[in-house]
Amino acid sequence: MYAHRPEAMRFADDLASRRDLDPQWVRQTLGQARHLPTVVRLMQPPAKNFTKNWRVYRSRFIDPVRIAAGVRFWQDNQASLARAEADYGVPAEIIVGIIGVETIYGRDTGKFRVLDALATLAFDFPASHPRASERSEFFRGEIEQFLTLQSRLNTDPFAALGSYAGAMGMPQFMPSSRNKYAVDFDGDGRIDLWNSPADVIGSVANYFKAFNWQPGMPTHYPVSFDSRKLDMDALMAPDILPTFSVASFTAKGAVLEGTALQHSGPLALVELLNGDPANGGSAPIYVAGTENFYAITRYNWSSYYAMSVIELGREVAAKKKNGN
Template sequence: MVKTAHKTRPAKRAIRHRRLARHQAASRQPALPGPIYAQRTDAMLAADDIAARRDLPPDWVRQAIGQAHYLPQVARFIQPPPPGTPKNWQVYRSRFIDPVRIRAGVQFWQDNQQMLTRAQEQTGVPAEIIVGILGVETIYGQQMGSFRVIDALTTLAFDFPASHPRAAARSEFFKAELEQFLSLTHRTGMDPLMPLGSFAGAMGMTQFMPSSWVKYAIDFDGDDRVDLFNSAADAIGSVANYFKAFNWQAGLPTHYAVRFDSATLSLPALLAPDILPTFSVESFVAHGAVLEGAALQHPGKLALVELQNGDAPPSYVAGTENFYAITRYNWSSYYAMAVIELGQEVAQEMARARNP
C-alpha cells in the first residue's frame, strides 16, 4: 500500500501495477539472499536514528537491520518497465478474473458471510468490493509473498536502484516503511525476522505496507490483536476500514457506462484530470460524453477512465468517487476495475449457488 495524493502519480502507480502483475511468479521464487547489512555503516547509522526517534532498544534495531539480507531480485523487480511498454486491460484482467479466484472467492464469502455483512453494515463498503480486493491481492491468503519483509524493505531502503527515475524519493519512502515495520513488530512482539510478504514489503491477506497496517488495520474478530496473516475477519474489517478512511460513499456506484458524441467530443479535456473525479454530470456531457439512466442523476463528480487494450481501441467508463477510492489502495485504474469485476463475478456465482 502506498501513500495517497489527490491525483495518480505514475511512478508510484507503476510500482503497485507491476507488483500485482508479477505477484504470482514472484511469490513462488525463493528469495536468494545476498550479503547482510550488519557491516554497512549507513544502515547501522540509520538503525541508531530509528531507535532514537522511535524510543526502541538500539541493539535490537541494529540486530534486526544487521541480519537483513540484500535481495538482488527485489532490486530487479522494482525497476520500471521498458519505455513504450503497451498496456492491455484485457490481458491484465485475465490475470485476476479467472476460475481459480472466482471459486476461491465464493468459498471465502461463504466461510465469512457474517463478517462481510458486518463490515458492510458498519462502513458501507460492499462485501463484493472487499472480496474483490482480497482476491486480487492474495487469492484470500493463498499467495501472501515469499520474501522476508525485513530483507525487502532494507534492500529498497539502502540499495534502491540508482537507475530508477525517482530513486532518491523511493529510497526515502522505503526507509520510512522500514521504520514503521520495526516499530510495529516491537510494539506487537512480532519477530521482525519472521514475516514474509511481497517484494515491496507488503504483508498479509490485505498486502498492507507497514504504514497502512499501523493506520488502518483493525481487530475485527475481537481477540485483542490485529492479525492480517491468519485472521480473515481482521483482513475483512481492515479493508473496509481503509476505504472508510478514504471517504467511501455507501450506495454510490463505482462507475457508469459511457459512450461519446463525436460531434462534441473533447477527449483531451476529459482525460486531463486523469482518474480524479472532476466533472459534474453537466460538464461531463458538455465535453461529449454520453450517459444514460441513473448516471444522469449522479450527485457528485465524475472522471473519464481510459483502459488501453494494446493495439485495440481503449475501453472507457465514467468513474465516481468510489472508483477513485479503490485506486487509493493501488494507484491504478486497471487494478480498480479488476477488483470491481472480480467481486461482481464472485457475487454472481454466489447468486447462482443460492438459486441453481
C-alpha cells in the same frame, strides 16, 4: 547484510532515537537484513515501449480458480462480510474483490522476509526508476513503521513473510497501512492479517472508509462520446482524479445515460488501453469513474487494478448467487 552499510546504520540510530527504541536492537535487527537482488529486478520500471493491455491484465485475475475461491471465502465468512458492510458501508463484493486480487484469499501472501524486502528497497532501490529517490524515502518510512510495530509487539522481525514490496498478509497491507487501518474485527485482542479472515475483512473495509468510500455510490458508469464536441485532452487531463460535474463532463463530449445523469459527485474519465492498435491491439475501453472508483485506486494506484477488483467481486457475487 546491511550491518556493513554506514547509511543503514545511521538510519537505525536515527530511528531508535525518534521512536524511543533500543538502539542496539534496531542496529542489530536492521543489520541482519539481507539484500535481495530479485526484489531490485522486480522493481525495475517497465520498458519504454510497453503498452498496457486491459484484457491481458484482467485475465490474470478474473479466472475460474479465483472466482471459485472467492465464492468459498464469501460463504465461509458471510457474517463478517455483512458486519463490515453494515459498519463501514463498503460492499462485501469490493472486500472480496480486493482479497482475491491480492492473494487469492490467502493462498499467496508472499515468500520474502518483509524486513529484507523493505531494506533492499530503502537502501538499494533501482536508480533507473524515474522516482527512485521518492520511493527509497517511502520504504525507509515503511521500515520505521515495521520495526516500531515489531518492537511494540515483541515479535520476531524476521518471521513475517510478504511480497517483494514488503506487503503483508491476506490483504497485502504495507506496515504503515497495517498500523493505521488494521482492526481487531474478531475481537480476540490482537490483529492477525495472515490467519484471521475477520480481521482482514474489517481492516480492508476500514481502509476504504478512511479513504472516503461513499456508501451506496456506484464505482463507475458506462460512457460514450459525442464526436461533435469531444474535448478528449480536457477529459483526460486530471487522469483518474474525479474532477468534473456531470454538466462539465457532458459539455466536453462525454455521453452519460440513465442514473449516471443524476450522479451528484465528481467524475473522471478512466481509460483502459488494450495494447497498441498499430500492433494488433484493440481500441481502449472508457468508463466514468466516481469517487468510489478513485478510493479503490488508493489501495493500488492503478485504474486497471481497480477495475479488476470491481469485476472479480461482481463475478464472485454472481457465481455465489447462481450457486453454480
